[in-house]
Structure formats: structure tokens, C-alpha cells
Amino acid sequence: MLSALRRWREQRIIRRFPYSESDWERQFASMPLLRGLTPDECETLRELSVLFLHRKSLEGAQGLAIDLDMAVPLALQACLPILKLGLDWYNGWVSIVLYPEAFIPAHEEIDEFGVSHLNNEAIYSGESWQHGAVVLAWSEAKQAALIDGHNLLIHEFAHKLDMLNGSANGFPPLHDDMDRAQWTDAFQYAYEDFQLHPRAGIDPYAGTAPAEFFAVISEVFFERPDIVDKHYPRVYVQLKRFYRQDPLTRLGKSSGVRP
Numbered sequence: 001m002l003s004a005l006r007r008w009r010e011q012r013i014i015r016r017f018p019y020s021e022s023d024w025e026r027q028f029a030s031m032p033l034l035r036g037l038t039p040d041e042c043e044t045l046r047e048l049s050v051l052f053l054h055r056k057s058l059e060g061a062q063g064l065a066i067d068l069d070m071a072v073p074l075a076l077q078a079c080l081p082i083l084k085l086g087l088d089w090y091n092g093w094v095s096i097v098l099y100p101e102a103f104i105p106a107h108e109e110i111d112e113f114g115v116s117h118l119n120n121e122a123i124y125s126g127e128s129w130q131h132g133a134v135v136l137a138w139s140e141a142k143q144a145a146l147i148d149g150h151n152l153l154i155h156e157f158a159h160k161l162d163m164l165n166g167s168a169n170g171f172p173p174l175h176d177d178m179d180r181a182q183w184t185d186a187f188q189y190a191y192e193d194f195q196l197h198p199r200a201g202i203d204p205y206a207g208t209a210p211a212e213f214f215a216v217i218s219e220v221f222f223e224r225p226d227i228v229d230k231h232y233p234r235v236y237v238q239l240k241r242f243y244r245q246d247p248l249t250r251l252g253k254s255s256g257v258r259p
């Protein structure tokens with residue numbers, strides 16, 4: 001009964017969303033990342049995106065005004081990783097803050113020695129806080145749907161999935177039909193190998209921490225699955241089981257990627 005009521009409410013939100021059929025078609029057509037999705041998957045992604053925008057609060061920083069033509073592609077990409085998982089995987093936080101350009105985080109960082117200091121050096125294009133906001137630079141986010149192996153949105157939202165079971169450590173909550181030892185083996189091997197032999201097509205930032213490896217390799221998994229499969233086939237299998245998607249087959253079929 002509860003779920004029927006929820007479904008009814010969700011359908012109403014979806015119906016009332018002020019975006020036309022041709023607007024949606026334009027967005028899908030402009031995003032190579034979404035090629036190869038079946039019509040049913042496109043429909044699910046659309047619905048997830050509308051509900052995502054309904055549940056989350058999207059705020060512009062430094063006077064950035066956000067319209068639907070910014071919010072929709074952002075939501076479509078954010079929801080691609082959870083296409084087969086469901087929106088509840090993004091529970092526990094609400095706000096997304098969008099800066100016009102890469103930003104200097106105005107927060108104090110606690111380093112490994114427990115020392116707090118203001119980080120004035122690094123310029124960020126995105127960050128994800130445990131139980132808190134996802135912060136993104138629009139200048140980077142709007143490029144994200146190109147197939148170049150980089151995707152800021154998938155990166156930051158992969159951190160959110162990773163943080164569902166504690167701090168970000170490259171070990172998100174696995175499904176019951178997955179084997180923790182297989183995940184750990186595959187990722188540990190790949191992470192250590194990558195530190196010794198950085199691979200073309202995978203951002204060297206992946207080598208800075210297991211959490212970053214998971215986030216970066218998730219970007220590559222969705223954009224250039226052939227690269228993950230080539231260098232780290234066991235990681236590919238684990239990601240395929242985790243996201244319950246097979247981008248190699250999907251993008252390969254649409255000739256976006258040559259496996």
C-alpha cells in the first residue's frame with residue numbers, strides 16, 4: 001500500500017515536470033554517454049532524473065543561475081550509475097552546489113594527524129562530503145557527457161555510493177550476490193598495479209587513494225569500458241556486477257567504443 005502510494009506520488013511528480021518531449025530528445029541526443037540505452041532504460045533514466053531533481057536541492061554558488069537545461073543533463077548523468085540500483089542509493093544527503101568555475105574550497109581540512117588547516121592551494125572541480133553536499137564546477141560538469149574517459153559527475157556520485165557504508169575507501173556496499181573477497185582482490189591488485197604502471201586513459205589521480213581509484217575507474221567504466229576491460233578485466237566484472245550494467249556491450253553496439 002505504501003509503495004503504491006509512493007509510486008502514485010512519483011508518477012504525479014514525473015507528469016508535472018515542465019520539460020517537453022523534444023527537450024528530452026535534445027538532451028539524450030547531445031549526450032554520447034547515453035548511447036545504446038534501450039527505450040525502456042531511457043524512460044527509467046528520465047524518471048529517475050526528474051525524481052532526483054525533486055528530492056535534491058540544486059543551488060548555484062557565486063550567483064550562478066541554474067535552469068532546466070543545466071539541471072537535466074546533470075541529473076541524467078548523476079542517475080546513470082544508479083539506473084539499475086534505484087534512487088534510494090542516493091539517500092542520506094540533499095544538496096548539490098554548483099559553482100560557475102573550478103573553486104577553492106573554503107573549508108578547513110583535517111589531515112591524517114588530526115591537524116586542521118585551511119587548504120588554499122588546491123582548486124577543485126568537484127567534491128563530495130560524507131552525509132553532505134556534492135559540490136561541482138559547472139564549467140567542468142557541462143563537458144562531462146563527452147566520451148573522453150572523464151566524467152566529473154560520475155566521479156563525485158561514485159564517492160556518494162562508496163560513502164553509503166562509511167567513509168570513502170573504494171568499498172561501496174556490495175549486493176548479496178557479490179563476493180567481498182573477489183572485489184577486494186580485483187581492486188587491490190589493480191590499484192597497486194596502477195601505482196607502478198599508470199595506464200593511458202585512466203587519470204593518474206586514481207593512484208592517490210583507493211577511494212579515488214574507485215571513483216576514477218567508475219568514470220572510465222561508463223565512458224570507456226574498453227579501457228577498464230583491457231587493463232583490469234576482473235575490476236570490470238566487479239563493476240558490472242555492482243552497477244548491474246554492461247557498458248562494454250552497450251557502447252560497443254552503438255559503435256561509441258570499439259571493444
Ligand SMILES: [Zn+2]
Nearest residue numbers: 155159212215
Ligand atoms: Zn574524488
